[in-house]
Amino acid sequence: MANQELLREISFLARRKFVVISHRQPFSHVRRTVRGESAPQVRVEKPASGLTLALEPILQAAHGTWIAAASGNADADFVDAKGVVAPTREIHYRLRRLFLPPRLREEFYTGFSNSSLWPLCHIAYHQPRFEDRWWKAYQAVNRLFCDAVADELRGEPAVLFIQDFHLALLPQMARERIPQALIAQFWHIPWPNPEVFRICPWRRELLAGLLGNDLLGFHLAYHRANFLETLDREMAVQINRESNWVISEGHRTAVAAFPISVDTSRIRHHAATTGRRDAEALRNRYGRGRRLALSVERMDYSKGIIERLEAIQRLFLRHPELRGQVSFVQISTPSRTDVRAYRDYADRVDAIVREINHAWGVWGWTPMTALHTYVEPERVWSWYFASDLLIVSSLHDGMNLVAKEFAAAAREDAVLLLSQFTGAARELREAVLFNPYATDAFAEAIAGALALPEAERRERMRRLRWRVSHYDITDWAGDILRSMRQHEFDAQHTLLMEPRRQAAARLEPEAAARPPRARRQRL
Ligand code: G6P
Numbered sequence: 001m002a003n004q005e006l007l008r009e010i011s012f013l014a015r016r017k018f019v020v021i022s023h024r025q026p027f028s029h030v031r032r033t034v035r036g037e038s039a040p041q042v043r044v045e046k047p048a049s050g051l052t053l054a055l056e057p058i059l060q061a062a063h064g065t066w067i068a069a070a071s072g073n074a075d076a077d078f079v080d081a082k083g084v085v086a087p088t089r090e091i092h093y094r095l096r097r098l099f100l101p102p103r104l105r106e107e108f109y110t111g112f113s114n115s116s117l118w119p120l121c122h123i124a125y126h127q128p129r130f131e132d133r134w135w136k137a138y139q140a141v142n143r144l145f146c147d148a149v150a151d152e153l154r155g156e157p158a159v160l161f162i163q164d165f166h167l168a169l170l171p172q173m174a175r176e177r178i179p180q181a182l183i184a185q186f187w188h189i190p191w192p193n194p195e196v197f198r199i200c201p202w203r204r205e206l207l208a209g210l211l212g213n214d215l216l217g218f219h220l221a222y223h224r225a226n227f228l229e230t231l232d233r234e235m236a237v238q239i240n241r242e243s244n245w246v247i248s249e250g251h252r253t254a255v256a257a258f259p260i261s262v263d264t265s266r267i268r269h270h271a272a273t274t275g276r277r278d279a280e281a282l283r284n285r286y287g288r289g290r291r292l293a294l295s296v297e298r299m300d301y302s303k304g305i306i307e308r309l310e311a312i313q314r315l316f317l318r319h320p321e322l323r324g325q326v327s328f329v330q331i332s333t334p335s336r337t338d339v340r341a342y343r344d345y346a347d348r349v350d351a352i353v354r355e356i357n358h359a360w361g362v363w364g365w366t367p368m369t370a371l372h373t374y375v376e377p378e379r380v381w382s383w384y385f386a387s388d389l390l391i392v393s394s395l396h397d398g399m400n401l402v403a404k405e406f407a408a409a410a411r412e413d414a415v416l417l418l419s420q421f422t423g424a425a426r427e428l429r430e431a432v433l434f435n436p437y438a439t440d441a442f443a444e445a446i447a448g449a450l451a452l453p454e455a456e457r458r459e460r461m462r463r464l465r466w467r468v469s470h471y472d473i474t475d476w477a478g479d480i481l482r483s484m485r486q487h488e489f490d491a492q493h494t495l496l497m498e499p500r501r502q503a504a505a506r507l508e509p510e511a512a513a514r515p516p517r518a519r520r521q522r523l
Contacts, residue, residue: 010481
């Protein structure tokens with residue numbers, strides 16, 4: 001979608017406040033001493049997630065407010081009494097920071113968000129844990145976010161756009177406190193099937209929280225179907241499967257699929273200019289005269305990093321001729337290091353990388369370079385341009401924007417090797433798809449990708465590039481805004497003119513006539 005069209009969608013926000021709410025802030029102020037400097041300096045750092053890159057341009061265009069939890073050690077120095085960072089020449093929106101008490105943050109973030117909900121929704125064979133105190137903290141933090149939103153709006157008409165699994169209770173809380181707001185949420189991670197979700201002791205509270213939304217978005221129709229199926233099993237609600245509406249206590253929530261994408265033209269432009277220049281130096285340093293195989297991710301077990309390292313070991317066993325021919329580089333940004341499972345995982349990754357280099361390295365060739373550090377997004381785009389192959393090995397991923405960024409930035413003769421368990425695999429069909437759990441097949445997929453004839457590589461990459469140009473981040477944003485507008489129109493012009501029960505009956509006559517399944521089960 002052209003930016004012009006997006007701006008037209010944004011005009012629907014003109015007479016109201018647009019507020020984005022997420023746990024992770026779009027940028028933080030971090031004070032640290034960099035090598036070569038005598039005193040610590042404060043820098044603005046952007047997180048490793050694609051979410052920020054996706055939302056910032058929209059918020060800037062709408063001159064909105066972003067509410068998020070503080071995370072940088074110098075964040076407090078850059079806010080006013082309300083926690084607001086004023087817009088600057090580069091950043092044309094307000095950021096309101098919530099300073100969560102450390103213990104509360106620990107139980108909310110390390111606990112319920114990342115030790116309960118994250119493993120619950122990513123079926124990566126990592127057992128979720130549920131603790132009462134984490135749940136209480138999750139409720140309390142969602143309430144604090146609601147207080148901040150209410151204070152920000154002070155009765156003004158507003159559109160709230162809530163992000164992700166950290167804030168599942170906020171929509172219902174906001175609906176009660178701020179009835180004038182139109183509320184949408186995007187769930188950036190997978191939604192599991194009902195069998196998996198039912199182990200969560202507070203599943204009904206989470207579902208009720210999400211039904212406070214007017215619009216709830218997932219990446220894939222598959223996740224939407226899982227969500228509706230979960231509701232059908234757990235809640236006394238009416239579901240219209242034709243239109244994907246849910247009616248709960250007289251309120252209607254539209255549930256839709258919007259596959260998130262990337263800022264294709266910006267990434268492409270960078271790759272073709274700065275990236276092209278940087279790439280030569282990167283290749284000289286890491287892969288001179290050899291094929292360069294890259295991976296980029298947060299250090300997270302759901303990304304299948306250990307599975308990939310095992311496949312690389314298997315590759316050198318099965319294909320000794322590839323020794324010295326290919327250099328692997330992995331950029332794995334440290335993530336959630338307060339969570340024990342993440343620390344243990346990072347230690348194992350380090351150990352296997354050492355093993356690989358010890359077992360297979362020869363003078364003048366290091367098979368595996370592990371950059372376990374934060375790398376600026378623009379620098380990552382240069383890495384894409386330098387690489388012959390990108391390997392995305394996620395065991396389960398809502399979308400995976402790294403794959404889409406690579407399709408935007410890579411050279412035309414480069415190859416994308418993509419786990420079949422990413423949302424992106426449903427769209428990027430010209431990638432070489434593989435199962436990261438099957439070590440031998442994974443190793444053969446790498447060998448096969450390295451052996452693809454140039455003409456085929458170019459054809460595949462051309463098609464991949466077309467796909468990410470055809471539907472980019474502005475299309476995603478435009479679709480969500482358009483759906484909100486439509487939802488509002490429908491609510492004002494149809495449902496509200498009818499009594500609740502009649503409206504429900506009109507949507508799904510049969511369902512309205514019989515008690516919903518959950519209620520039947522309880523009878
Ligand atoms: C995923 C989630 C985001 C999250 C990001 C980084 O992409 O969907 O909500 O912000 O990971 O994780 P972190 O825990 O560092 O915020």
